[in-house]
Amino acid sequence: MSYSTDPRAARSREAILVAARRLLADEGPAAVTHQRLAQQAGVGRATVYRHWPRPEQLLLDVMTGADLPLFKEPATPVRPWLHRQLRQLADELMPPAVAGLSLTLMQSAIWDPEIARRRDESNQVISDRIRAAVRSAVDSGELATGVDPAELPAMLVGPVVYRTAMQRAEVSDDLIDRLLDGVGTWRR
Structure with missing residues (x-):
């Protein structure tokens, strides 16, 4: 099974994103480190690095993972x-x-x-x-x-x-x- 379709990889990726959102909300961007994410998500640090080699990439995924809700479907007036x-x-x-x-x-x-x-x-x-x-x-x-x-x-x-x-x-x-x-x- 390929890495991109492996359900375990998808679960670990989602667990890491959930942990990142929680750390970001509770402690700010400085808390979103590979080590802290691994601990919070219950995965190995290598797993976090495999998905996101750099913390900025993870932060971007946390922010842009959902559809932008702002300025959507304008109403009148x-x-x-x-x-x-x-x-x-x-x-x-x-x-x-x-x-x-x-x-x-x-x-x-x-x-x-x-x-x-x-x-x-x-x-x-x-x-x-x-x-x-x-x-x-x-x-x-x-x-x-x-x-x-x-x-x-x-x-x-x-x-x-x-x-x-x-x-x-x-x-x-x-x-x-x-x-x-x-x-x-x-x-x-």
Whole structure:
């Protein structure tokens, strides 16, 4: 039986991911080491190394293992929906473990082409979803904007990431409203 289809390998991989999520939530990215994962998952350290030679690869799998829930299925009116999505993003990025992990992965993407590729895929999904929502708001007459659609994700998501991960500060609803006002004139 090949390694990729071996049910034991699949079980150990899932046990390691569960342990990584738990360690990440409880203690932050620094706790996600091969040794700690092996202990927590009840597998040998070599098994962890076989699945993930570098901790950054594991952290990326922990973060990107599920479908991105944010900015999915826009609702009308679009502005309150976008506000809720930005609020959820801000709230999810606030725990120190998540903020630290986000920064670790951003740094790792500079040198690791695989991490950069996966980061770019996630960014593309979020960008496409935001542009589709704003296009819907413009088409329905809810929003008048002259903003380049390519700039929208940076204008909306960028400040939230900076505020939470870099400044380690809360994102107020007032800030989210100002971000939304920056993309155009909303009909309320």
